[in-house]
Amino acid sequence: EAQVTQNPRYLITVTGKKLTVTCSQNMNHEYMSWYRQDPGLGLRQIYYSMNVEVTDKGDVPEGYKVSRKEKRNFPLILESPSPNQTSLYFCASSSGGGPDTQYFGPGTRLTVL
Amino acid sequence: GQQLNQSPQSMFIQEGEDVSMNCTSSSIFNTWLWYKQDPGEGPVLLIALYKAGELTSNGRLTAQFGITRKDSFLNISASIPSDVGIYFCAGIQYSGGGADGLTFGKGTHLIIQP
Numbered sequence: 001e002a003q004v005t006q007n008p009r010y011l012i013t014v015t016g017k018k019l020t021v022t023c024s025q026n027m028n029h030e031y032m033s034w035y036r037q038d039p040g041l042g043l044r045q046i047y048y049s050m051n052v053e054v055t056d057k058g059d060v061p062e063g064y065k066v067s068r069k070e071k072r073n074f075p076l077i078l079e080s081p082s083p084n085q086t087s088l089y090f091c092a093s094s095s096g097g098g099p100d101t102q103y104f105g106p107g108t109r110l111t112v113l
Numbered sequence: 114g115q116q117l118n119q120s121p122q123s124m125f126i127q128e129g130e131d132v133s134m135n136c137t138s139s140s141i142f143n144t145w146l147w148y149k150q151d152p153g154e155g156p157v158l159l160i161a162l163y164k165a166g167e168l169t170s171n172g173r174l175t176a177q178f179g180i181t182r183k184d185s186f187l188n189i190s191a192s193i194p195s196d197v198g199i200y201f202c203a204g205i206q207y208s209g210g211g212a213d214g215l216t217f218g219k220g221t222h223l224i225i226q227p
Binding site for chain 1: 156205214
C-alpha cells in the first residue's frame with residue numbers, strides 16, 4: 001500500500017531536549033516536505049526537498065533541521081525544542097518533482113513543555 | 114511568504130445544499146490546489162488546477178482557476194454528511210529553479226446538519 005508514515009504519532013517532551021520525527025515514503029517520490037499546522041494559521045511549510053541531498057527552507061524553518069540522505073526518508077530534527085514548536089506536524093511526498101500532487105502522512109502531535 | 118485569504122472561515126449548511134468557497138491572493142500563482150482534511154488525518158488532494166480559467170470537476174466537486182491567477186473557487190453540489198471537514202486551498206509559485214514551495218489558506222470548516 002502506497003503511504004507516508006511518520007513516527008512518533010504523539011510526543012510530549014521538555015524544552016531543550018533534542019528530538020527527531022521520522023518520515024518515510026514507499027512510493028519512490030522525489031519531492032518531500034514538512035508542514036506544521038496550528039489553529040487559526042493553517043498549514044505552513046517548514047522545509048522541502050526536491051531530491052536526495054537537496055533541501056530548501058519553507059516559510060517557517062527557524063528552529064528546525066532536515067536531512068535527505070536517502071530518497072525514502074526525510075527526518076525533521078528539533079535540536080533544542082521550545083514551547084512555540086508545540087504543533088501538529090505533517091510530512092508529505094509527491095512524485096512530480098514538485099508539491100502539486102502530495103500525499104500527506106497521518107501527522108505527529110508534538111507538545112513541548 | 115505569500116498569503117492566501119480563504120473564505121468563509123466556516124459554513125453551517127443543510128444536507129443537500131450547494132457549497133461555495135474561495136481563495137484570493139495579492140500575488141499570482143501558477144498552480145492552485147484544493148485539499149480536504151478529516152479529523153485526525155492529513156489533508157487529501159481533491160483537485161489540482163494548472164491553467165488560468167481552468168474548470169475541473171471531481172464528482173460533486175468543481176474548482177476553477179481564476180482568470181487573473183490570483184484566485185480560485187471550489188463548489189460542492191448537493192452536500193452529504195461525509196463532506197464535513199476542513200477544506201484548504203493552496204497555491205504554488207514557480208521560479209527558474211522550480212517550485213517555490215506551497216502556500217496554504219487557513220481553511221474553511223464545513224459543518225452539515227442532516
